[in-house]
Amino acid sequence: MVDARTHTGDDPCRAAGAENGTWIRAARPVEPDAISHAVLSRTCVAELVDRVGPGPIGWAVEVAGGMAQSILAVIPELGVDGFVQEMRKGCEAVAVQTVAALARENFDLDAVLSPEVFAGPAEAVIRGVGIEHILRSIQVAHTYAHHQFVEAASHSLPPEERFAALRLISERLFAITDLLSSRMAAEFSRVQAAWLTTSAAVRMELVDDILSGAEVSSERATRVLEYDLTRRHTALVVWVADAAQPGPGVLESTAAQVLRASGHSAALVLPIGRRRVWAWGSTVRGNAPPPSIGSYEPTVGVQVAAGLPGAGVSGFRTSHGQALEAARIGMASKQPRRVWDYGDVDMLTMLTHRDDVARQFVRRELGDLAAPGEAAGVLRATLKCYLDNERSLNAAAGALHVARNTVAYRVGRAEALRGRGVGDRRMQLQAALALVEEFGDEFAVTNADA
Structure with missing residues (x-):
């Protein structure tokens, strides 16, 4: 050769x-x-x-x-x-x-x-x-x-x-x-x-066993992980959005800070390679759920996804799965935010398990309203705000800082482009608008359309 x-x-x-x-x-x-x-x-x-x-x-x-x-x-x-x-x-x-x-x-x-x-x-x-x-x-x-x-x-x-x-x-x-x-x-x-020479390898192997549903002794888990699985857990995934290497310990310290700021008294933090961290924080079972992580603002370039609180070993697993799903949305999203709570994106995770089906759904529900460009984007944003405010022109105008008549005009234009009124399949319409808002107007472009 x-x-x-x-x-x-x-x-x-x-x-x-x-x-x-x-x-x-x-x-x-x-x-x-x-x-x-x-x-x-x-x-x-x-x-x-x-x-x-x-x-x-x-x-x-x-x-x-x-x-x-x-x-x-x-x-x-x-x-x-x-x-x-x-x-x-x-x-x-x-x-x-x-x-x-x-x-x-x-x-x-x-x-x-x-x-x-x-x-x-x-x-x-x-x-x-x-x-x-x-x-x-x-x-x-x-x-x-x-x-x-x-x-x-x-x-x-x-x-x-x-x-x-x-x-x-x-x-x-x-x-x-x-x-x-x-x-x-x-x-x-x-x-x-x-x-293989690190203690992290032993901890990761044990966590993998727990997440896979294998029988693990609570006493051994507490001893090896230095973390009590019988409590109430919130899982995090912390990652860097860019391919650049984060500084030493940045992701681990971010996870620990998020958990402390949201009221967790104990933490388990595991690096998953160079650009990703899994973490869990715990509170005593029976206590009120800890505050949302949404108020925490991580370092620029670092993103955080969180699952919902869950009790015991099953809660440890379930919250982790939810954090992974929230991270999946965060990695694909076009929005500028850096914190992703599963409770805020749970619908999106369900809608996007089949990306091709979700794209077809958006195109079908929005019609020409799914077109790329700023003009169609303004109409979609106005229509979503209008629907989110229970079809109140006054409330939508206040939220968008425009005149009431402007909202009415834009809603009419959006209906014309869609080819149907806003009351027709309203739930599906709102879901389609949410998908395009999150992932950008190119999300509506399928291979067949191109």
Whole structure:
């Protein structure tokens, strides 16, 4: 196999280098706003957009999403909190950097394998994911990515140029896969050796047993975790929204501060890799529920999700599951807030368990009112406020700081765009408006619409 980093000469692949740059630069995503779904840092994405253009990078973000979905479909063991987020970042880092590399003649393999790609092993070790699953995931991702790149080149290039382009794609993707597999295995071994010597490993194993429903002695749990499972618990998930590494102890201290501020007298805090923390706070059973965490404002860049209080071991598990669901909403939301209470987003968690179904629902309920752009957004916001205020024009006008007649006009325009009155399927209408408000107007765009 030709070394993809140093390939030169008169080979047909070399001759097609300029054309390859042309076809990859012509790639476009299915969803116009695909870049908004990127999970890498804004700085990284913006730099790549400047070099290659928004179309190819948006396409790469979509390819990365497909890679992650393919991995989870084949290896469901990887769908665990903490690891799945890092896996998506790794897929995206490889996809966007590969696109950037194919857009120019010189191919730097080390640049494609950026640090974001190797964040997964730390999460995998802590979550009990085996190296065999990671290596298998690389193969699954390679198969999916190869198909997508080949399809894109085949659609863009004339028949006489396809062979050279397809050969180049295969060489470079196989080079990436080969080096990624060896480096990932080495990083996994290094992280695992370090992790197994820590007390955190013992605590994490015990917590996993508790969350899975295994029988665990209360006395042993209290001794190992230094935390009483018989009390009333509120679970947290604390994470950083960007790919940047938080400072040492920032997430752990944030979790402890949130729990103290909301009246919890004891805390269990467990780091889940480098950018995520699970935590529980407890109060004496029978006491009134502790205050909401909503009043706490974490450090910029840090986000907090909380479950509802629950008693005993079952409450420990249930509150944690709710915190994970609230975190899922928080990671996808377009809203600027940094605290996510399950009690505030429980409906959204239920509505979005099937993302594709939720998107179709929004489009069906809102019709043309789901259109992108500021004008439609103002109409949706006004209509939601109007419905939230029990269809009171005066109350909505006061909340929006506009005239009563302005609200009436906007509601009328919204009804016209929707094609139905606000009283028709009102509950569904409010749910659809809530989804678009939370996740942005691109949430209403489905693949079929694009």
